[in-house]
Amino acid sequence: MSARFVALVAGVFFFFLAVVTQGILPFIEPTARTTDVTAVVRTDFGQLKWMVTEATDYTPLQQLGRQVYLREGCWYCHSQYVRPVTGETRRWGPVSEAGEYAFDVPHLWGTRRIGPDLTRVGLKFSDEWHLAHFWNPRMLSPDSNMAPFRGLFETSAERVKIVDDGAGNRSLERTPATEKLFAFESKEQVKLTPNADGLLFVPMAARGKAPIVWTPNKEYTGDTVNVAAETEALQGLIAYLQKLGMNRGKWRDLFEPQKLEVTDATVPRSSEWIAYGKEVYQRRCLGCHGDSGDGNGPAATFMYKQRPRSFAAAVFKFRLTKEPLPTDGDLLRTITRGVRGTAMPAWHELHIIDRLAVIQYIKYELAVDRSDPAKPYAYFKEEPPGPPLYIGRPPVPSEQMLTRAKDVWQSAKCWECHGRTGKGDGEKAPGLKDDLGFPSPPADLTAGQFKSGPTVEDIFRTMTTGLSGTPMPSYRDPLSEEDRWALSYYVLALSAYKDPLSGEPLPIAPSDRMALNDPALEAGTPDKAYVPSGRAASRASVLAGRSRNGAAEQRAAKE
Secondary structure (H helix, E strand, O other): OOHHHHHHHHHHHHHHHHHHHHHHHHHHOHHHHOOEEEEEEEOOOOOEEEEEEEOOOOOHHHHHHHHHHHHOOHHHOOOOOOOOOHHHHHHOOOOOOHHHHOOOOOOOOOOOOOOOOOOOOOOOOOHHHHHHHHHOHHHHOOOOOOOOOHHHOEEOOOOEEEEEOOOOOEEEOOOHHHHHHOOOOOOOEEEEOOOOOOEEEEOHHHOOOEEEEOOOOOOOOOOEEEEEEOOHHHHHHHHHHHHOOHHHEOHHHHOHHHOOOOOOOOOOOOHHHHHHHHHHHHHHOHHHHOOOOOOOOOOHHHOOOOOOOOOOOOOOOOOOEOOOOOOHHHHHHHHHHOOOOOOOOOOOOOOHHHHHHHHHHHHHHHOEEOOOOOOOEEHHHHOOOOOEOOOOOOOOOOHHHHHHHHHHHHHOOOHHHHOOOOOOOOOOHHHOEOOOOOEOOOOOHHHOOOOOOOOHHHHHHHHHHOOOOOOOOOOOOOOOHHHHHHHHHHHHHOOOOEOOOOOOEOOOOHHHHHHHHOOOOOOOOHHHOEOOOOOHHHHHHHHHHHHHHHHHHHHHHHO
16 A cells, blocks of 8 residues: 555545534534623623623624625635734734624634734724725725725716706716716705815715715815715625624723723924824824815715814814813823724724824824914914813712713703714704814714713713814713713613614613622623523533633643
8 A cells, every 4th residue: 555545545534524524513513503602781880791692693784795795805815713812812802702603604714814803893993984995995004905995886987077056055967877876856965075086975875865065164176076886785895894793792892902091191392203293194194184184084085974083273072171172191092092983993003102193293283273374373382281180980870870860861951962862863963063064963872882982981071071073062060070970870871781783772681680780790801701590501601612712822822
């Protein structure tokens, strides 16, 4: 018997062994189809705790997006598996669990990682960020080697003229191409803003409405535009990406690398720091905020819900100062954490030197009034930030506090903008604008994506200072500190026990809800996850998974 024959037999044997173990057994062995996962939930008192729960299947739109993901070969470069090693858990998030892949046939684990791992990409970026990224990845990430996916958009073969609609508004010329997208006779209008190059993005929500080319600050002064419209395939693909990792609940609100609390952190002003900050800005920030910091970068047309911040007027939403200007610590916190629910991502992976440097460039070069070229007014030089406001320890929440907060919600008329149930659908919501004249929709507080941060201290800070440049005022004077704390807990409670993606209530028994609401219950990590009553089998399977992950982590540490 020759060695070649033995090698051939062995090769055939191991091939069929792989087919059986990797292709057939997963369909036969029940534990390979477990839906058990550990996920983070927000309790009625605003605490974030891990619990054992079940993963959910894809919606039809998400399933369509998964098919597009497969068709376009996204899985060639992007993996979907977080291994139990520190480098991955600090970069991506919690270690993968078997239940997360219960509805994935075939699995898309991948190994190449030419692009970032996507296991935890859900709600890391907004839909608008993804739209700009698919149009041109390098608008947002200059180092990206990802190709543009403009074939997913419906584009105009020729530039479309901007015309007067007869009512004093600028609109688009009626052509066979634009009539497929819009209903020009509709009474329902939609405002769309081109970027400085004349690219006009049309979201799915704009279809069937009358288009208005909206440029309140002369964002574009040309008379023709290129149209790029969202398609169902693109909508589905983004829905699929937003689903990835969301079976683990609100884990991102506990992700330690993104968390940053600092009163102030600065470096002395110097031309070297500002020059380096300019380099960082041009590579990381220009795509959205624009070359001059006016919020009209190449990607801004895709941000039709919330425009990028303009630095020119030195108006910043997030601060812990009585005066409008934030400290360097405030700016560092915003850059590190990002702004949840918007196209502003977390930049915790960017080196701290880069973050501090870009703050200097924003302060001393972009936040300058240049309306009089002979006398530019540098806000941070002329009006330095005042001392930070003091926020004490939050009081211990209680049912009585939440009951009191409901009365404060009514008396402060929060419902006029945020709606009776906090979904952002109040009677004043449709007409709200920011300081630049763009629509400023109130936050959907039931979604649990809070711009300023996920803790009660973050909400209290917003209640105290307001959000400059938006209709959200400060309640430091109208409401007592006690009422602001109560209202902050109430705002958090609006998203308690709800799915972070769909906003639907989670199926949790009253007894389990009561147990999770107990402040004394510790469930701060997946290995300490609360196990609902009647889920002994789930507990065994999840603990077995943790044991395997722990062994793998020990092996990795030895290596």
